[in-house]
Amino acid sequence: MIRAGVMGWPVDHSRSPLLHGFWLKQHGIDGGYELLPVRPEDLETALRSLAAQGFAGCNLTVPHKQAALAVVDHVDVTAARTGAVNTVIVRRDGTLEGRNTDAYGFRENLRSAQPAWRAGAGPAVVLGAGGAARAVVAALLDDGAPEIRLINRSRDHAAALATALGGPIMVVDWSRRAAALANAALLVNTTSLGMVGQPPLDLALDALPQAALVNDIVYAPLETPLLSAARRRGNPVVDGLGMLLHQARPAFAAWFGVTPDVTPALRQAVAASLVAR
Numbered sequence: 001m002i003r004a005g006v007m008g009w010p011v012d013h014s015r016s017p018l019l020h021g022f023w024l025k026q027h028g029i030d031g032g033y034e035l036l037p038v039r040p041e042d043l044e045t046a047l048r049s050l051a052a053q054g055f056a057g058c059n060l061t062v063p064h065k066q067a068a069l070a071v072v073d074h075v076d077v078t079a080a081r082t083g084a085v086n087t088v089i090v091r092r093d094g095t096l097e098g099r100n101t102d103a104y105g106f107r108e109n110l111r112s113a114q115p116a117w118r119a120g121a122g123p124a125v126v127l128g129a130g131g132a133a134r135a136v137v138a139a140l141l142d143d144g145a146p147e148i149r150l151i152n153r154s155r156d157h158a159a160a161l162a163t164a165l166g167g168p169i170m171v172v173d174w175s176r177r178a179a180a181l182a183n184a185a186l187l188v189n190t191t192s193l194g195m196v197g198q199p200p201l202d203l204a205l206d207a208l209p210q211a212a213l214v215n216d217i218v219y220a221p222l223e224t225p226l227l228s229a230a231r232r233r234g235n236p237v238v239d240g241l242g243m244l245l246h247q248a249r250p251a252f253a254a255w256f257g258v259t260p261d262v263t264p265a266l267r268q269a270v271a272a273s274l275v276a277r
Ligand SMILES: NC(=O)c1ccc[n+]([C@@H]2O[C@H](COP(=O)([O-])OP(=O)(O)OC[C@H]3O[C@@H](n4cnc5c(N)ncnc54)[C@H](OP(=O)(O)O)[C@@H]3O)[C@@H](O)[C@H]2O)c1
Pocket: 102, 105, 127, 128, 129, 130, 131, 132, 133, 152, 153, 154, 155, 157, 190, 191, 192, 193, 195, 199, 217, 218, 219, 240, 241, 243, 244, 245, 247
């Protein structure tokens, strides 16, 4: 049996067992995907013991994504660029490869939900400068966004991200977020605002062109207040669940040897779990 799992602390909230379990069943694979509660101080030991325990690899969630970078033996380009590892693969020789598939998940979510949309269509506004923002900005840069307006509560975090990634990133003050929407082709929320248990995102959308695509990577709730407000005024919207589902595909393929699809049935199963909690 091929084993994989997700390391986090805490980790109970993770939907990864549900979604990988769905694909294992769908493809009739003799494998398992487990919750792996690992304290921060035990991360290196836990990662180093994967091979001996028959694991093909694991996902990493809060608070391990950055720390894992220093543990793994090989790092892919996106993980190095974003400073975070969300997928670990145990190679045949027992060494550990760290990848970051969040940028892929973000890109594939937009592509599958809005196939005609292109990053080159115009300026992108990205709210937030945390771990997820790094993956989103890296994907937009790679896909040819002509300008990225990066807006974060702590301006220094946005400035650090802009320096780390380079390219046409303009750091804009949080207080100027509403005005920064003018002539944008994309608005992405990567802050935790709007998430269950967090304050709402306070943002007037008046300056945003009606054709601009609006994506919230927060997926709990599925329809955030930002997406509702954008939908009401006629903007095309994409929720964040697809990013979660798509980022899991390359990991599943590497561990279990089959590239799985994001189907309506999978989406339905994971969306139902969001409502249930
Ligand atoms: N759909 C997906 O697959 C996916 C993947 C990854 C993450 N996410 C979601 O994305 C969100 C961010 O995740 P992350 O890993 O990037 O978290 P993070 O590294 O902790 O970053 C949090 C971001 O939110 C901002 N923020 C937090 N509270 C705020 C407030 N009260 N006012 C203004 N800004 C505030 C932070 O600003 P400061 O810099 O000022 O603190 C920072 O930019 C979470 O809701 C997470 O669930 C979704």
